[in-house]
Every structure is written in structure tokens, then in C-alpha cells.
Amino acid sequence: MNFTQLNYSYFQTDTRKKLNLFVFLFPATLWLIFFFIFPLSIVLVYSFLERGTYGGVSWILTVENYQRLVNPIYWTVFFRSLYLAFLTTFACLLVGYPLAFFIATRPPQWRNIFLLLTIIPFWTNFLVRIYAWIVLLRSEGVINIIIQSLGISNEPLELLFNSFAVSVGLIYGYLPFMILPLYSTIEKFNFSLIEASHDLGANDWRTFTRIVLPLTYRGIVAGSLLVFIPAVGEFVTPDILGGAKTLMMGNLVQSQFLAARNWPFGSVLSIVMMAIVLLPIIIYFRVSEEK
Structure with a gap:
């Protein structure tokens, strides 16, 4: 040839x-x-069109919708959404990491059982699970009854229709999204490195921060993204557990499209929310490239 x-x-x-x-x-x-x-x-x-007389859009170009963003009311909602999303992500990581580590270090037959228990909540409709928290958190709910019966408080605590209730609902709803990526990463971890670290004189904390944590960072980042991204745009949980007192970006977008029928401004809010969501994704790819 x-x-x-x-x-x-x-x-x-x-x-x-x-x-x-x-x-x-x-x-x-x-x-x-x-x-x-x-x-x-x-x-x-x-987002660059005017609102129609009876809702929808009018095909007249304008930037007024973006100018409305300078109103501090909207920035209050933005920062509240970011705060609750970061709080949810941190709390899920704090609870999910040791739980995923525990599951990954069990015998294979027990791992399947624990993983099944982790995903069982998905078998029930999300709305039903959120409404169940009303039964737990209301003034005459299970938690307040236990607190009063133990003598911790004589009056029922205000646990519902506030930021606390929204945080609890978000953490409960998105915790499995943190556990599963962490478990997938920790399961592949070479645990002989821990023994080698101890043989070289490192204590448990130094071993964790210098070996375990860096080698499982991909699971941490993936789980954090899976929790943070939907938490920022959440609207069902704050609507049910927060009432009208705890608005998030998702509620704001929903109200503009459905109640106010202001589709142009709702589109602007959607673009802002997508920009906020894209930021951690860009950071993730940057970190992945560096590693």
C-alpha cells in the first residue's frame, strides 16, 4: 500500500x-x-418588550423592565433567595457528608438498604411531603406538643410561615441530592490512604483535611450544585411553608407571569435568576479544569 x-x-x-x-x-x-x-x-x-394592556406583551422595544431592577424590594428578595440557598446547601453538606461517608463504609448489603431509605421520599409527591411539615410545625403540631410536654416552653413556638420553616423544608427536600453524589465519590475512595496517613503520624483531623476532603471534592461540588441551583429558584416550599412573609425569586417570577401578567418583567427576573444560577456552574468548570 x-x-x-x-x-x-x-x-x-x-x-x-x-x-x-x-x-x-x-x-x-x-x-x-x-x-x-x-x-x-x-x-x-x-424582556425588552412592553407589557400589553391586558397582559402578555406589546411589541414595543424598551429597557424600562431592566431599570425596574434598581428597586431595593427586588434586591431584598434576591439576597434572601441567595441566603436561603447557601444555607440549604451548607446544611445539606453538613448533614449529608457524614451520612454518605457512613453509607459508603458499610457492607454492600447494608449500603443498598441505606440508599433505598435515602430515595424512599421520592416515592411520595413533593407537595404532599411539604404539606406534611405544616402538621409538624404549626402551633398545635407535633413538634410544639413535644416541646411543651417536655417543659421547654409554655407557649407554642412560631415555627411556621417564616424563614425557619422555609429553610427546614428546603433542607429536607434537597438533602438526598447531596447524599447521592457524595456517596458515589466516597465509595470510590481508596481507604488505605487513611491508614498510610495514620502510619505517618497524622491525626484524624489532618488526615481528613489533607487527604479525604481533597479527594472527594468533586462529590462536594456536584452535590452543592444539585442543591443550590434548584434552591435558588424554589417557589413551592416558600409559598406553602413561608406564606406571604418569605418570598423568593421563584415566587417573584411566578407572580409576575400569573398574577400580574407582566411577562416582560417576569422575563427579566428569569434572566437574572439564570445568571445567578450560571455563576456557580462556571466556577465548577473552572475548578475542574484547574484540578
């Missing part, structure tokens, strides 16, 4: 690989275009 034939054969192989790659990627690309890029483009266009 001469050089020309070899080059032609390589060209055919390379073309075939590119064609196969195109065939495999075409459905996903089509899906992204129609169900992500196209809807996002509509939202972006709507």
Missing part, C-alpha cells in the same frame, strides 16, 4: 468517525435547540 492509498484510507476512517459522531449528537443538539435555546431566546426577547 503506497502513501496515497494510506492517506485515502485514513481520510475515509476519519470521515466515518465524524459522521458517526454527528449522528449520535444530532438528537441531543436538536433537543437543546428546541427546548433550551429557543425558549431562552423568547424570554430574552420578551
Whole structure:
């Protein structure tokens, strides 16, 4: 086989690989275009239009919708959403990491049982589970009855329709999303490194911070993203457990589209929320590239 034939054969192989790659990627690309890029483009266009007389949009270009963002009321809601999302992520990490570590270090038969217990809440509708917290947190609820029966407080505590109730609901709802990625990472961890660290004189804390934590950071970041991103845009939990006292960005977007029927300003709020959500994703990819 001469050089020309070899080059032609390589060209055919390379073309075939590119064609196969195109065939495999075409459905996903089509899906992204129609169900992500196209809807996002509509939202972006709507954000520069005026509100119609009876709702919807009027095809008149304006930047007034973005100027409304200087109102401190909206920034209060933004910061509250970020605060609750960070609090939820931190609390889920604080609870989920040791729990995932515990599950990953059990015998295989026990791991499956604990994982099943972790995902059992998903078998019940999310709304039903959130409404169940009303029974637990209300003035005549289970928690207040236990507190009063133990003599901790003579009066029922205000546990419902405030930021505390919203935080509890968010942590409860998104805790499995933190446990599962952490478990997946910790399960692959080489535990002989811990023994080697102890043999070299490191204590438990130094071993954890210098070996275990750096080698499981991918699970930490993945779990944090899976919790933080939906928590920022949450609207069901604050609507049910927070009442009208604890608005989050999701509630604000919902009210603009459904109640106020101000689609242009609702689109602006959606874009701001997406920008906030994209920030931790960009940080994650930057960290992954550095590692």
C-alpha cells in the first residue's frame, strides 16, 4: 500500500468517525435547540418588550423592565433567595457528608438498604411531603406538643410561615441530592490512604483535611450544585411553608407571569435568576479544569 492509498484510507476512517459522531449528537443538539435555546431566546426577547394592556406583551422595544431592577424590594428578595440557598446547601453538606461517608463504609448489603431509605421520599409527591411539615410545625403540631410536654416552653413556638420553616423544608427536600453524589465519590475512595496517613503520624483531623476532603471534592461540588441551583429558584416550599412573609425569586417570577401578567418583567427576573444560577456552574468548570 503506497502513501496515497494510506492517506485515502485514513481520510475515509476519519470521515466515518465524524459522521458517526454527528449522528449520535444530532438528537441531543436538536433537543437543546428546541427546548433550551429557543425558549431562552423568547424570554430574552420578551424582556425588552412592553407589557400589553391586558397582559402578555406589546411589541414595543424598551429597557424600562431592566431599570425596574434598581428597586431595593427586588434586591431584598434576591439576597434572601441567595441566603436561603447557601444555607440549604451548607446544611445539606453538613448533614449529608457524614451520612454518605457512613453509607459508603458499610457492607454492600447494608449500603443498598441505606440508599433505598435515602430515595424512599421520592416515592411520595413533593407537595404532599411539604404539606406534611405544616402538621409538624404549626402551633398545635407535633413538634410544639413535644416541646411543651417536655417543659421547654409554655407557649407554642412560631415555627411556621417564616424563614425557619422555609429553610427546614428546603433542607429536607434537597438533602438526598447531596447524599447521592457524595456517596458515589466516597465509595470510590481508596481507604488505605487513611491508614498510610495514620502510619505517618497524622491525626484524624489532618488526615481528613489533607487527604479525604481533597479527594472527594468533586462529590462536594456536584452535590452543592444539585442543591443550590434548584434552591435558588424554589417557589413551592416558600409559598406553602413561608406564606406571604418569605418570598423568593421563584415566587417573584411566578407572580409576575400569573398574577400580574407582566411577562416582560417576569422575563427579566428569569434572566437574572439564570445568571445567578450560571455563576456557580462556571466556577465548577473552572475548578475542574484547574484540578
